[in-house]
Amino acid sequence: MLQITNLVKRYGSDEPVLKNLSLTVPERNVVSVIGASGAGKSTLLRCINRLVEPTSGDIELNGVNLTKLRGGQLRHARQRIGMIFQGFNLVERLTVMENVLSGRLGYVSFLRAAFRRFPQADIDRAFHFMERVGIAHYANKRADELSGGERQRVGVVRALMQEPEILLADEPTASLDPKTSEQIMALLRSLSEELSLPVLINIHNVTEAKAYTDRIVGMRYGRIIFDGAPTSLDEAAMDEIYAGTPVDDRAADQAAGRPLETVPS
């Protein structure tokens, strides 16, 4: 279970990107986060695995408070958080298998990693998942030889190799064509069921969000303003999520005398 309480992220002295945000994701739940560009979706995801340093607030994953960890403890926590990226973020010049096995880097020694001598269990696991998503025959191909959809599958398998307790997907389908993007969403959904994994997906495509996720969280300028089942996301809610400008929101905040709190949905 992921539990975020009063999360604030502020870059320098600017307006916070995340404003006292709270969110709970139970086990085996596919949650999509929607919202206009600049709403803070990406920052929210990156705060969870601390690629971005939160300013204040708590993030707890299965009882471990992630915000306080340093050095080795942080790396240990990151091993259990799989992340999938919009641009796939593969190492292009390495083979598919090397990219997949890089998901085990937190678990193996430096020398094993350097000489590509991964434990047999890791290799079995790699082939298992590569077969599951249909890329096993590319094991020895270089990552840059694959198509977009295949590369994202490599990205998904790399995350699964970590034996994650949660999957974070930062716009995983934004660089893919419509058909491939539906395949990836369906894959994430079924993996969540098979592995009892909570999955948090940032997504721009609201139709896909409705079709493939259990719950939709709508963000607007650093706040969660909608949180409910896909069926309850109606036109009015959509308008509210995607309307407005930061300037308007700031003016409204000041008028209401509430600089930093969540708007109830």
Added chain:
Amino acid sequence: MARGGESRQWHRYTPRQRLVRFISYLLFVAVTVWALRSVDIFWPWLFDAPNAMGDLFGRMVPPDFSRWSDIVRALLETLNIATIATFFAILMALPVAYIAAQNTTPNKAFLWLGRFILVSSRSVNTLIWALLFVAIFGPGVLAGILAITFRSVGFLGKLLGEAIEEIDRNPVEAIEATGASRGKVILYAIVPQVVPTFFAVSILRWDINLRESTVLGLVGAGGIGLLLQGAIDTFQWQVVAAILLAIIVLVLLGEAISGWLRSKVI
């Protein structure tokens, strides 16, 4: 349409721009003339050059290859100096490049240390490094190897450091997100991205070092230059010609080998 009216004017440059350009040309010519006058060339020697060249050429032909075994030995020594020096320079340049690249350096102090090493290595010419090392270690191959190594570290470190600065951040972020330590991030996200530049730059430097080590002998730091210097000092022009031809062959071979290596590894 506009036939009845005034025809429109167009000039590439405004009068002001034309004036600036004219003054720039004038300045360029003036500087060149001033430079030529100030270096004090003894003109009769220049006018005599064709005669001198003909004379030298006459003394050099035919090249004397009777000392071919000495020449071959010196060529091998030259080749070895270049290769060994390149190898050590690569070993030394890797950590320097790492600390001199903005995105991988541990902190500002290391960044400046790295840059200081690069600049000091590059601002001193190989022959001057050689003079220093001949003074310290005495004449011979060791001074030559060290001279080439010290000059190459700056070259390799600078180009590798720039390659590290230009890598794609995204894979680095992805590998960090798996919980990998700093060393493993370097191994999996940074090294694969700089490998092509690493090979290209190392091969190029070996090629340059081969040429530089042919002149090291002029200051007593080993290689075929030693033989050349000896032959010039004793006016054995036919031997000089043979050595020059041998150097040309060596450089051409180096060029061919580095071209072949490049096509193999990149």
